[in-house]
Amino acid sequence: MLKFISLGSGSSGNSYLLKSNEGCILIDAGINARTMKKHFKEVGLSLDDIDAIFVTHDHADHIKALCAFTNDMKIPVHTTELVHRGISRNHCLSAKICPDSVRFINKGETFTIGDMKITPFEVPHDSSDCVGYSVVCNDVTFCLITDAGHVTPLIEQNVAAANYLVLESNHDEDMLMMGPYSAYLKGRIRGGKGHLSNKTAATLIAEHATPKLRHVWLCHLSEENNHPELARKTVESVLRSYGIIIGTDFYVEILKRKAHSGIYELT
Numbered sequence: 001m002l003k004f005i006s007l008g009s010g011s012s013g014n015s016y017l018l019k020s021n022e023g024c025i026l027i028d029a030g031i032n033a034r035t036m037k038k039h040f041k042e043v044g045l046s047l048d049d050i051d052a053i054f055v056t057h058d059h060a061d062h063i064k065a066l067c068a069f070t071n072d073m074k075i076p077v078h079t080t081e082l083v084h085r086g087i088s089r090n091h092c093l094s095a096k097i098c099p100d101s102v103r104f105i106n107k108g109e110t111f112t113i114g115d116m117k118i119t120p121f122e123v124p125h126d127s128s129d130c131v132g133y134s135v136v137c138n139d140v141t142f143c144l145i146t147d148a149g150h151v152t153p154l155i156e157q158n159v160a161a162a163n164y165l166v167l168e169s170n171h172d173e174d175m176l177m178m179g180p181y182s183a184y185l186k187g188r189i190r191g192g193k194g195h196l197s198n199k200t201a202a203t204l205i206a207e208h209a210t211p212k213l214r215h216v217w218l219c220h221l222s223e224e225n226n227h228p229e230l231a232r233k234t235v236e237s238v239l240r241s242y243g244i245i246i247g248t249d250f251y252v253e254i255l256k257r258k259a260h261s262g263i264y265e266l267t
């Protein structure tokens, strides 16, 4: 059985865990190792359980703790070559990642860890490169899409294939425009290589989810330009306009910024 835990989600740090009968992976390592250790302990796991780390992209909130996991604990880290180059240039890391820990992955090519088949796919974002992940384990398809500037046909395909979906719902469009960010930053976030708004995320789900979708977790909510209740209400109302009822058709939950989500069993 596949299990999912969010260990924190948002600009202060992102990390997600998937554990199957035969393997355990982290997607992103943007939360410091000490906090991760505490979260792992609370859910009855140990950092030693991690077989591999997969990285979406080279922004600090996704990679800050990579060195601790790769260099100290010798956990292999899987990235595209471009993301790896971006990580090497990123000054937020206290040390360089040991080259022996790095495994290159290519978009569209499936990588296997135990009984999990992990396929990265292109996501448009203003980093060196950015990927989402589809993870298939037995009959379950899990999909994670974060830091996405706009929706592409490939993103739509992956949403359509998902039983379980972690999807960015970064900002409320009005809050962003009326908020404290500079015009430059507002433009960056709203631009085609920034982040998905609540409305765009909701429309993507409404138009491309299939009856096999069971659960959606909204991730990477902005602290300044969003609110969990607002994200939920926006998504609920867009879905309702398409005749989709949360709790009947599938579940929608918001991932917390700094707390773990507890363990979800994906059956």
Ligand SMILES: [Zn+2]
Binding pocket: 057, 059, 125, 127, 147
């Ligand atoms: Zn990013």
Ligand SMILES: [Zn+2]
Binding pocket: 010, 011, 014, 059, 061, 062, 147, 220
């Ligand atoms: Zn991010």
